[in-house]
Amino acid sequence: MTSIPEFMTHMHRECDELFSEAEAAVAKQDWPLALTKWQGFASELTKHFNQEEEVLFPKFEQATGMTAGPTQVMRMEHQQMRAIVQDLDNALAAKQKDEYLGLSETLMVTMQQHNMKEEMMLYPMMEQNIAEGEQIIESFKASSVI
Numbered sequence: 001m002t003s004i005p006e007f008m009t010h011m012h013r014e015c016d017e018l019f020s021e022a023e024a025a026v027a028k029q030d031w032p033l034a035l036t037k038w039q040g041f042a043s044e045l046t047k048h049f050n051q052e053e054e055v056l057f058p059k060f061e062q063a064t065g066m067t068a069g070p071t072q073v074m075r076m077e078h079q080q081m082r083a084i085v086q087d088l089d090n091a092l093a094a095k096q097k098d099e100y101l102g103l104s105e106t107l108m109v110t111m112q113q114h115n116m117k118e119e120m121m122l123y124p125m126m127e128q129n130i131a132e133g134e135q136i137i138e139s140f141k142a143s144s145v146i
């Protein structure tokens with residue numbers, strides 16, 4: 001059985017890895033590799049955000065009654081990251097190396113701060129408050145492509 005913090009933290013690491021592989025490929029101007037890594041990252045990140053926004057955040061809000069607390073901040077940060085991801089997607093499509101690397105730095109910092117807050121605070125709170133955490137993670141695993 002996998003806990004919420006364990007599973008979701010692992011997903012952060014997988015995203016980080018694909019993200020830095022995409023960045024390294026852009027730095028070498030290996031565009032086909034960059035595109036593969038980037039698409040892998042973007043689809044993992046989208047899935048991860050959806051699992052949080054559609055399943056875990058609502059469950060946490062229901063369980064604690066905290067609807068205007070940390071989950072709202074996390075949702076807002078997801079929107080900020082989605083906007084940067086869109087800009088990165090455009091930079092990659094246009095093969096704008098410097099633009100991509102600049103944006104990549106911004107996303108990395110934003111993402112690290114966000115993930116840190118989830119890992120240190122929100123996921124442990126979820127683990128304590130969401131009774132059916134294990135079933136939720138099992139369903140995430142079942143719907144996972146990797």
Ligand SMILES: [Fe+2]
Binds near residue numbers: 114118
């Ligand atoms: Fe998040």
Ligand SMILES: [Fe+2]
Binds near residue numbers: 012
């Ligand atoms: Fe997360």
